[in-house]
Amino acid sequence: MDFIKLQGVVLKSINIGESDKIITMLTDKFGKIDVVVYGARKSNSKFMASTQQFCYCEFVISKGKSLYNLKQCNIIESFQSILLNLDKLAYGSYFLELIDKLTEKDSVNLSLMGLLLKTLYIITHDEVDLELLKLVFDFKAISLFGNMPYLNGCIKCRKKIEFGYFSVSDGGIYCPKCKENKFAYPINKETLNLLLKIKNIKLENLRDINIDKKTMNYLQEIMSNYIKYYINRDLKSLNLLSQIKNYKEMI
Numbered sequence: 001m002d003f004i005k006l007q008g009v010v011l012k013s014i015n016i017g018e019s020d021k022i023i024t025m026l027t028d029k030f031g032k033i034d035v036v037v038y039g040a041r042k043s044n045s046k047f048m049a050s051t052q053q054f055c056y057c058e059f060v061i062s063k064g065k066s067l068y069n070l071k072q073c074n075i076i077e078s079f080q081s082i083l084l085n086l087d088k089l090a091y092g093s094y095f096l097e098l099i100d101k102l103t104e105k106d107s108v109n110l111s112l113m114g115l116l117l118k119t120l121y122i123i124t125h126d127e128v129d130l131e132l133l134k135l136v137f138d139f140k141a142i143s144l145f146g147n148m149p150y151l152n153g154c155i156k157c158r159k160k161i162e163f164g165y166f167s168v169s170d171g172g173i174y175c176p177k178c179k180e181n182k183f184a185y186p187i188n189k190e191t192l193n194l195l196l197k198i199k200n201i202k203l204e205n206l207r208d209i210n211i212d213k214k215t216m217n218y219l220q221e222i223m224s225n226y227i228k229y230y231i232n233r234d235l236k237s238l239n240l241l242s243q244i245k246n247y248k249e250m251i
């Protein structure tokens, strides 16, 4: 039997049988894969900790008839402190779910894995504006799948513009003349500059961006609809995020 060593982040797991589970992970060698972990839910399982959501490990797996089997693993970074903070858990769960929904099985995307790991390190180790982190993550993740919004001018006539209308379905900004009567979000000069900053910023420099609450909500709405349009599915974790947001606005 061939053993394969790889690194991966656990995106989700489902329980099967009495004590087993199937974990879905994003890996460096095979992209997204499902791996069966026998006995993972037994209290004495050596795999109990390392097969939790968020765990980044070095795994040794073998190919079974239809799925991989987990043979060994060493935790590189567990990111388990995310589980202790409701905000971080809600955003972290969203990042994992978005990656899961965006990716097809067995398609390697090292840039995406890098983006996920960097994001999880930042949530764990830095005090960061989680809404801003989500906005930048959304932009970068969707761009890695070839859907980067076109912001360098009008998407139709390509004229340079300082303000315009963001079209979710066409993936870019129209000038007032080309917009015609299509639905698109009005984008003023300041918001367009923010979008350009978000496009270019490195995750470790998020403090360089300041967004007021109203603009943040507006950009979140645009980006969420943009992502929804491309993945064509709902993200369950968005419900938890909006519940937390509503609760905070009430108190």
Ligand SMILES: [Zn+2]
Binding pocket: 154, 155, 156, 157, 158, 159, 174, 175, 176, 177, 178, 179
């Ligand atoms: Zn135009």
